[in-house]
Amino acid sequence: MQKPDPASIPTAPGVYLYKDTRGRVIYVGKARVLRRRVLSYFRSEGLPAKTRAMLSHAASLDYLTTTTEKEALLLEASLIKKHRPHYNIVLRDDKQYVLFRCNPRHPFPRLEIVRQARRDGARYFGPFTSALAARETWKLLHRAFALRRCTDRAMKNRVRPCLYHFMGQCPAPCMGLVTPQEYNVNVRQVCDLLEGRSAELLHHLRTGMEAAAEALEFERAALLRDQIRAVERTVERQAAVLPGGGDMDALGLAPGERGLALALVFVRNGAVTDGRAFYWPGLSFEDAPELLWSFLAQYYSQVTPPPRVLLPWLPPDLETDPALDAAPPTDAEHVSAADQAARSAPDAPPSGPGSRADAPPAAPSAPPASAIFPTVVSAAAATAAASPEALPRPALGERELLEQTLGDRRNGPVRLVAPQNADDNRLVDLAQGNAREEAHRQERGGAQDILTRLGAALHLPGPPHRLECVDVSHTGGKQTRVGLVVFEGGRPERGQYRNYAMPDSGDDYATLHAWVSRRLESGPPWPDLLLIDGGRGQLHTVQRALREAGHEALFPLAAIAKARDEAGHADRRAGNVADRIFTPDRVNPLPLREGSPELLFLQNVRDTAHRFVIGRHRRARRGAALSGELMRLPGIGPATARLLWDHFGSVEAMRAASLEDLRRLPGIGPAKAALLLQKLAALQ
Template sequence: MFVFETQNYPTSPGVYLMKGPRGKILYVGKAKNLRARLGSYFRGDAGHTVKTAALVARVEAVEVLLTASEKEALLLESSLIKKYRPRYNVVLKDDKNYILFKLDKRSPFPRLAFTRRVVRDGAAYFGPFTSAAAARATWKELGRVFPLRKCGDRAMANRVRPCLYHFIGQCLAPCVKAVDAEAYMALVRRVEAFLTGRSAEVIKNVEKEMAEAAEALAFEKAAGLRDLLKAMRRTVEGQATVLTRLVDMDVAGFAATAQGVGLCILFVRQGRLLDRKTFFFPGLEAGEAVWAAGSALTQFYRPESFIPPRVVVPEALAPEAGGDAAGADESPDDGGGEGQGDAQALAEILEERRGAAVRFGAPRGREERKLLALAEVNARRAAEEAAKAAERDVLPSLAAKFGLPLLSRIEAVDVSHLGGRGVRVGLVVFEDGAPKKRDYRAYAFPELEGTSDDYLALASFAAKRAATGPPWPELLLIDGGKGQLEAVARALDAAGAGGAFALAAIAKGDTRAQNEMHDVVHVPGRKNPLALRPGSPELLFLQRVRDAVHEFSIGRQRRARNKAGLASDVLASPGVGPKTAKLLWEAFGSVAAMKAAGAAEIAARTGLGPKRAVSIATVLSQLPD
């Protein structure tokens, strides 16, 4: 049990890290007066919420990091939360930057490209889009309307003839000087006008062109223009007009429910509601809603994010608020007005990250108040829907089966090789029941070539995983039986990570029903498998995780094998060096696909010149099947 001694902590601003068993970080917080803030946790009857009381009961040590100001403390807190993802903090599970359109007007022939990072480079950015599929569909429709180049700068510089997009009317072919720069920039200005809300004039011009085509009896062209009009209206006019002013702003609203706190951020661009993003933080009480929303916004607006000039938040989150505000802690207030200071610090951080002024505060005027109410309605709905899904979620039941307090992050591992060649150990990650593909990893062990030793491969993986460190999973699932489980457990103990997380192995067992083998789950220290009924939701979920890692590890092993075969076949060909082989590999993936492509397709997909492509196609045709 942690004993708080007042004299050990300063009264200056900073960040504190509450640690539990084995030094695991349970919570990261900040304060302008560390002594007062920490004292509020550990005095007698502090009136804590259930969540805070559970946290305090598990604390074994507290480490503090001093900062020069509240703003620095807020920045450091956000950085540490992202790094350690503590169990008792509000952590954005979906913390990626969203897709934006980028129009770099510094180029003599700009193109409309995708990006997830905003850089102060003079380019124009449009978005964001929370759905990558919706962004790509919009980009495709815009490409049909506005024939800007699609290829990158490198491909354009190496082209000697137009690509396919030019021949289907979706590119003006600046690569071969088929259009002069002035005419091209006129088209760029039309694209910018369309994306900045002046779509009516563009649509009007297309309508006029369609009418002229119909009068000239060019019905095929008129029909194509008609389809383009429909696409544009789906893309732009389908967005609700919510402001009479053509301004960009984000509107963040939150709602507390019996199940937790919901947060919704509306993206308004040029007076139109472009998109929205919702978050849900389960298990929080109404008194923690302001703290949760403030902490989430601090993590949401990162340096590479698109930040509009206006961000509307409820009064409780605004810098001018009289009470608690953004980032206020859920523990009893220390009387220092920390919440209000955090909101002002967040406003300053947004301005620094945007590189220009940001009006961060409560709604002004009827239109902004209506938008905030809409955001709050969406936040409440998101919380209610997430709560219903959680009721059906198998994770709490599965956690109880393993004797764990919770089961949020699951990692699964499997070994794949072909007769001992191309050894790959695949690792997949599930968070809150869903795959987290950006955390998938494939480990290569060239020193194990020819061994066919799965136990040794898993032990080698365990040593690497222990060295990687947090975030730890609550459970590591191994595709295998008791032998594989023991190999991983011994390796983790040897690496000093034994007990950092629970272990389990899933394999075909002795249980038979209707002449079929069923999967069983083994855990360390238990002779018999866990009592998981065949066909139960818990076992089906574990099988889904096992199947995901099995497919991933086999795919990576095949990919490595194909790449090795490609390297040996293609690099052995005269006139093909490593760079060219890499281009061919990325474009086709196999020798058979290259040989079937021919010179024209090789040139189109790699950006190589036609003579070079013909030479390579000739070399490839001479390779054995």
């Protein structure tokens, strides 16, 4: 790529996007001063190999200016998540983790499992990376402490206690069988347990059990005994690491033979509650500073950060480049030597009794920023740029900028710190041990090897990191749906699944042909491989639709079809592993061995797409059936039927609705609500 005209580059903070010849974003970066940052990529020497490779594929450059550096940081994280650029360090697994939520403002709070914390006054506990483990804990807590499980709407519409009440696991607040004061005793005990105050809770429960036994209240004593056992089973999984308590996340890095691993340990109320590990192939330890800053910005854009985040060391500011500072300034970029010296001074390492003595070889002095990507001095160092009015205020360092941004998300202060004492050292050691295990597990085998073998088997240009699979479902041509599932790095990305409502048609070929235009309208990111559930006919239909749209070579195609039995029909027997894979340039299917890892992986992707689209089709069919049932009643048209279905979700809930419930619906007045109540009461 040719060096752009400096006058065409703004001097404000913002984000720059490098694109290839096909218009795909291949790198996203932020800058305090866009002109200085972009021009640093075109130095005559000193560019890392990674940067030179990116520039060799770049064909154009776009800019998005912001008013502050904080806005640029948030915009960079959002664009990386959207475009998944090839040359960025991308957090592939950025799903929302499981949290427990309890709303103390409700007279009868409910402990529920959610995926996102909101600023709604409720209390949140977690996170838990394993939804299965969280649900087991949730069930255990409900068996030990009687709390309601039903939603607010179901509780309001109940006319008799639920089954859990008769099992002794719900005090039936819906029927007024318990007062809010009595109910909230269990709520406080559950919150104490989830906050880590298990010792006080166990002491209170044991005292109550002994008192009940002495008073010959054996049923109450047995209930308290079961609660003690449940608490002990819950806390025995947690390892106490901070005697004084406290919440923090600890990060550890470990290089492998072919990549770099990062582990995250969650500490809540002084105990390790969970952890998570990530792996990036192709990175080395010299990429650690960029990895740490990029990970923090991307990960905590979706997860509420704790008040303290412990890093193995404080990386240098990526926009403080000693190599650039040493170079003579251009006419438009005069930098004071004193300002440069102040900005380029590295952070002092922690000292004293709490300093790390057993850190990894690279931890005491982090890799130089110039080894990662070309960087520039801060905006405060540029005292005479082409637009001086754009540079009046001192710039924030990378650490200060992240702390402010994360603090805004948490609605409280957040500190990014290096280890300060022996407890911090133990946490970092724990995180680094998990990172080493993750690097070993990933390099010993796994999804990346399967993708490499799959790319070779299908004669693709490289491993299909992003794989999309499409399937069609309908019943007699009605409620036709096309489902699209996405796998990235060999793992499903459920947040990117898409359900397309298509015109009713029993012709799968016509539906697929029409769907292609819908997919092209959605735009990038484009898949490295589009897998179609079907045979040669479906494959040629999609290929023809792409050719007619002028995008025949946009991405590779393949189709997966059931093997044939002795009679020449599709073999749909359970356990069949002899599916056939078709590609556009072959008449016969690919010679993939039955039960091979590549074929099993494609079958898993196809089955995932099939389950997804079947579920969406059945949901649409149920909605149509319910709407049809409602529309049989005089005075209820499609709009009202849709409104009732969206709000209540079932006939039983509609029949149980009160007049006030119906009046609260948008567009429903008192007269229409009374008419609906009468008609719904007669609905069988």
